Amino acid sequence: MNDNQLLRYSRHILLDEIGIEGQERICTAHALILGAGGLGAPAALYLAASGVGRITVIDDDAVDLTNLQRQIAHTTARVGQPKVASLARAVADLNPEVQVNAVQQRADAALLDSLLPGVTVVLDCCDNYQTRQRVNAACVRHRIPLVSGAAIRWDAQVSVFDPRQDDAPCYACLFDPDADFQEVQCATMGVLAPLVGIVGSVQAAEALKLIVGTGDSLAGRLLLLDARSMDWNRLHTARNPECKVCGNGETAQPQDLQWS
Known part of the structure; x- marks a missing residue:
């Protein structure tokens, strides 16, 4: 590390x-973020500020005026631009390295x-159930840890699904990929702006804990937040041996699915 990096990341180095x-390890890591909206924006900015060397962000949407209430990486001047381009600009302004x-x-x-x-x-920062199932299946195939988050109205959840751990569940262990899931969108239900942050x-x-290899991740635990009372609850989760993605069930084949 050079002198500028030692100074920039000094508060991490002190830990x-x-x-x-x-x-x-952080500076040589590669994080993939699925979604450049309410969850992906703060996640990307903190990873960039922390010095993650490479960030891939996937999103096919454009910045809309309604996004600016909560998607903090985007600006009024960038309305109409691709979200991934807007987020890349915000990251470059924060940390050009x-x-x-x-x-x-x-x-x-x-x-x-x-x-x-x-x-x-x-990092799964999308808002589409089928896309979540798709990225989970891909992470299981490639044995890459997945940090999953979701938020709507005043409620949120976060967990880690780490296929490198033999006893850790995957997303499909908790949420059946074949379920007839009805999507709930911010456009119709609303969301508290700071909740996604x-x-x-x-x-x-x-993600940083997984990169460094320190602390206990949320693998095997589902963290739930009710922002009305700011109460956090934690559910312990177990691997399903009959899971269609990571267990002995019929292997789920990837399908071409649409973003919502």
Whole structure:
């Protein structure tokens, strides 16, 4: 690390659990973020500020005026621009050392399989159930830890699904990929602006812990937040041996799915 990096990341280096060696792992890590909206924006900014060397962000949407209530990486001047381009600009302004791969595309199976090799950690920051199932299946195939977050109205959840751990569940162990799931969108139900910032920040923290290899991740635990009372609850989760993705059930084949 050079002198500028030692100064920039000094508050991390002062932490015994990170130090210089841990910060070097952060600087050489590659994080893939699925979604450049309410969750992906704060997650990307904190990962960039922390010095994650490479960030790939996937999103096929454009910045809309309604996004600005909560998607803090975007600005009024960038309304109409691709979200991935807007987020890449925000990251560059914050930390020009970070390499950003902006992918304005739907996250189909072929794309994920082409991008995941070499990735250190994946952050699911999307708002589509089927896309969540798709990225989970891809992470299981490539044995890459997945940090999953979701927020709607006043409620949120965060967990880690780590296929490197034999006893850890995957997303499909908790949520059946074949379920007839009815999507709930911010456009119709609303969402508290800072709630997505809380969840995205937790996702960034979990990703950094996984990169450094310190602390206990949320693997096997589902963290739930009710922002009305600011009560956090934690559910312990177990791997399903009959899971169709990571267990002995019929293997779920990837399908081409649409972003909502």
